[in-house]
Amino acid sequence: MENPYLPYPVRIDEVITETEDKNLKTFKFVFLNESDETKFAYRAGQFAELSVTGKGEIPIGIASSPTEKGFVKFTVNKVGLVSSELHNMQAGDIMGIRGPLGNSYPWDVLEGKNVVIIGGGFAFTTLRSSIIHMLHPDNRAKFGDIHVFYGARTPGMLLYRDELAAWEQRDDINVHITVDSTDDPNWKYNVGLIPPLAEEKAPPGDADTYAIVCGPPIMIKFTQPVLDNLGYDHDHIIMSLENRMKCGIGMCGRCNIGKDFVCKDGPVFTLAEINTRPKEY
């Protein structure tokens, strides 16, 4: 019987400090057993449990894309016991990852549709995965227009800055980057919050346009009315939830919203689904 709690052993290949406050680091893992990489076949939007011996596990969205081979990437915010220990670890260290877990963004539904990605702060990880996935030459033709709205407090708090700059140069994706404020005179993108920017530049909602929204609660709170005004149906607004998790496979009982587990039935839900469940996230 396969043990769904057993992590695949991985080696940390690279640690990248992403943000100026040094609280966000991206970890690139390589599987110790090559066959495990095949078993870890994932879709953008799924997550995994990162396992640190002696400390425990944390559920983290997968930041790499299924189209990137040979490694998996996670961007981890330093908050608790496990993430702090992880931030102390270095390339070469051995740990474990368990997954892929949860559902993903609904790629079958999104095929042939316009996709509007709205992200804030460090909740951009699975959105990066999605963008890389959609921009891949094998996949780009499967989607209509792609819009990306991404905001952070300051330029130095933006994740994946090199990639953002590269996407900005392309003509098959519309990238709108913003920061709450900056004193950098050379800042060439937007200044201000996500909701007004989205109100101004996002395409109107229709049957063929879906929005994927990930960010801090305050951003979500003020973005939702904007999307309502733009005419997005609640089943066309897709969100990824977070809750405390342990097992990641719907068994340990803590992460449910109503009858659904965020870990197994989610983390991706449409706003229409979320509206019919208790707000316990």
Add this chain to the structure above:
Amino acid sequence: MLQYQDKIQAIAARLLKECKVDLVIGFRRGTVPMMNEPYVARTAEQTTNLIWDSHCGINLTNYLTDRKEKIGIVAKGCDSRNIVTHILENKIERDQLYIIGVPCQGMVDKRKIAQAVNGAVDQVIENGNEITIKGPAGDKTVTKADVLQNNCSLCKHRNPTIHDEMVAEPVAEQTDIDAYESVRAIEAMDIDAKRAYFEKLLEPCIRCYACRNACPLCYCPTCFVDEHRPQWVGKSTDPVDNMTFHFLRAYHCAGRCTDCGACERACPVGIKVRIFTKKLEKDCLELFGWEAGLSLDTRPPLDVYRPEDPDDFIK
């Protein structure tokens, strides 16, 4: 008891009608014999649900922590002492409270009742000092004194130490009580016997934290057992973790515990957890002449320095 109950209802109804308080905390009739449920009456009509009998052992002070309303509360001797402690520890303001004092004649231990009839109990009827137990095996009458909670048998403060109104004249306090016989028995053990005793005592513990959560002193926002940076105690039912939990919890109650018995009453596996707090109560009495919750005017011993505090343990 019925007179108490009528008086409690009348006072509670009056307080709510006159808007002196926003709510009254008391007990309502439980759904099983010997169990009453802590209850909050918010209207004068609801006060008819308030009851009083010998099964009101839960310490209602537990329900006061950090509340902001004006509250009427039914308090027996130990409850009132914990209210004093709560006020001293700034968990509630004296001005917020209207204390309905109940002279207590001791609470009945449901386990002793069950043992008396060796099993199921359908109904328990009180008549003064006699208690009639009805069960499938027939009726049995016992003397109340024989089935009291252990802490009630040893209680020297049955009358509330603080109150705004009493439901009856004070009852006579128990005298000639040897409150610390059980503690002395353990103090007399040698090291190995003590260890064996504690291990056996705590072996059934399932770490449900009913003792902690029933205790009005245990209001910390995060209990030390729930801390994880650093993690002081393991989460499993390992014997060492169980002991660490119980020992440390008891120490946190030193000089504060009123021996209300809520912990022992709540324990689903019948552990005599009071033995720990009783030892600290004895030490506080012997070293500092201190009993918790008697007065609003004195600070607890672990709160103040006095030059005459015993210090012969310092080498």
Add this chain to the structure above:
Amino acid sequence: MGIEPGRLQFSWISSAESTKFVDVVNQVTDAIKALGPNRYLVKNQAKVA
């Protein structure tokens, strides 16, 4: 609690009393070495089923 007397000791040492500090530490370590390793309240490995 079942801990041997001697495993816990309190001393009052002023910051000026460096020699007393050394003496006390030596005294306590000697006393504890004489008692041997503690066996009580020591968790070797979690007891698990």
Add this chain to the structure above:
Amino acid sequence: MKTITIEMSQWAAGIAKLKDAYRVWSPVRENDYHVFKELNKDALPDLDFSNTRLSAKQAIYPQTQKMFEYTLDESRPDHHIMHEAPDTTGPQAVIGIRPCDAAAFLLVQKNFNTPQYKDPYWVKAYEKTTLVGLACNNPCSTCFCTSAGGGPFDEKGLDVLLVADKDQYLAKVLTDKGAKLLDAAGFKDEADAAGAQVTIDALREKADAAINSEIATDQLGAQETLTLYDAPFWEEVAFACINCGTCTYLCPTCWCFDIQDEVRGHNGVRMRNWDSCMFPLFTLHGSGHNPRDTKIHRVRQRFMHKLKYFVDKYDDGIQCTGCGRCVRACPVNIDIRNVCNQMNRFGTCPA
């Protein structure tokens, strides 16, 4: 299937023989109550009980269970890599489990044995366990199994049902596993099946009639989740709650757990412990945010899970077998029967 007669005089020898082939769990008296324990060599089941204080779930789902072992010693090639602890235990038998506890395993199974994932610890333990039930001739006043999908003589989830009849047990064989166990114990005296069934039916009717408390569950599925969630009665239900874990730890159908790492020197284990939705820590985010930060949230979660979410998710009744343990042991008398009835009738016109 057949029914075997076990005379009391055969009992001790049979149990002793059984221990050669099985680890045997049964109720034993401890302090003033019964609990399930693994019997040592000479011990006999103590079947003079109404029900055990803790449920039988620990025989299959221990409160603390090792999941993995690992070493932090970097001189070892497998450092920091988790290994499954070898499972060396053989078949086990639970003798004297009440039908409510046996039925509970079927409900818990829905959680641990799913099409997508199988919890190997629970599933393997369940598979190697033979459940020998003891019919309740004298149910407690707090039992409500008959309205929770079971009954004092319910055979669901059992391999053998023992019915105490005067100075003998009638052992009704329900599965091959059960037949094998009786065989291993040397209990072979086949009773006239029809005659035995008449005796059992008579005792069952008497026991069914002795259950005098019940819950109504017929409207739970039809209730709208959010309406029920927002119902005003939760505040009153939750007032008395002290958020201890008694109800969840005593419950045969509560399965929630926590995963913890512990290390001593270089040797580490990852283990799991029972956890409780009553504890604030259960859902606390690393950020400090807690989606169930008040006790109303937590009390509501427990009852909604058992009586609404479970009903909706599996369409196979409630996640409660009516054992009544939580009713008896709750330190503040929160009674699931009242809560269930309130949930069931919420929003409906009083008849």
